[in-house]
Amino acid sequence: KTLRAYLAGFLASRGEVAALYKIGLDEGEATAGNVTFEVTPTTAEDAFGAWWISLYNPKSIESVRLSEKAYDDITLPAGEVLEAGGRVKNKSWTKADLGHSSRLDDDADEVIQRGFFRDENGVFRFLGSSNP
Secondary structure, three states: OHHHHHHHOOOOOHHHHHHHHHOOOOOEEEEEOOEEEEEEOOOOOOOOOOOEEEEEOHHHHHHHOOOHHHHHHHOOOHHHHEOOOOOEOOOOOOHHHHHOOOEOOOOOOOEOOOOEEEOOOOOEEEOOOOOO
C-alpha cells in the first residue's frame, strides 16, 4: 500500500491514479493514457518469487523492441552460452577480464556474471553466479 501511494504521487492525471488503484494489490493490469500498471504476484512464473508493481508505456517499449532477426544477429543460442548443467560457460574470459570482475564472497575463482539470455523456449532468463 505504501509503494502504491508513493507511485501515485508521480502520476500526471486522476485517470492514471484511478487505474493504479483499480488493479488492487494481488494481481491485475490496467491502462490509463500511455501508462500501463501491472501487479504481478510472487506466484507468477516470471516473478522469480517477488511481488512486482510495474508502470510502463507499451508504445515506448514497442518503439525500441528489436525484430527477431536483429535479436538473433546479436545473441547466441542457450547451448552456446550455458554448459549442460546450466552454468555459464566462461572459458573465453582472459585473466584481464577476470581481474576487472566482481567476486562472489571474495572468492577469487568465482566471478559474478550478470546479464540475460533467451532459453530454448524463448523466455528471457537471468545469468547469475548459480544455475539459472
